[in-house]
Amino acid sequence: MPAFQQQSIVDFTTTESASATQQQLLAAHNGRGFCDEAVVTVLEAYLAEQVQNSTVDIDADLALLKLYLVYPSTADADHVAKVLVKGIMAMPSTFFTGATTMLPDSIREDVTYATTVPGFLESVRAFILDAIRRSHSAIATDVFKAKLNVSDKEVADIVAAENWTVAGDVIQISANEDNQMQAKKIQENIEFQDVLKVIHTLSR
Structure with a gap:
């Protein structure tokens, strides 16, 4: 939930x-x-x-x-x-x-x-929480509290609901496809004619 x-x-x-x-x-x-x-x-x-x-x-x-x-x-x-x-x-x-x-x-x-309007704060906090979930793999507890404007107990409840963990004063956020660094694959297409031009230049 x-x-x-x-x-x-x-x-x-x-x-x-x-x-x-x-x-x-x-x-x-x-x-x-x-x-x-x-x-x-x-x-x-x-x-x-x-x-x-x-x-x-x-x-x-x-x-x-x-x-x-x-x-x-x-x-x-x-x-x-x-x-x-x-x-x-x-x-x-x-x-x-x-x-x-x-x-x-x-x-x-x-x-x-x-x-x-009922539920206003919950909806805003849900948006902020989703942004944190996508952009962080770890976040200081004090920073997390300030961003969501919640109490220590509410932080504990959120951590439990999200199945996160706390190490010292840092909340460890579960890995997902958005909050992990991924190496970019760079592929260059080299035409055969380009290779011939290089060989011709080097053979002079």
């Missing part, structure tokens, strides 16, 4: 057991598309559903932000912030980067919105 629970990426257009909200969105999508102002309320309801279910529907959330730009009077700062938080929780997807281009600085810089 992973140390932290990540969000599930979903798509309302391909899900097999669609919720009532997803069915509404699919009907709008297959009709005029997301052009009408009335779709905003459905997308907002779907965003609330994602928050409750720990899922992220990237296309639907970006569609909501686009509609906020088209119909500025409907823009809701709380919903925009939740989309941003969901974007961070979906890393390493580029969803967050794309979403920030549609937002004013006043919303981007308000850190309080992160606390409104």
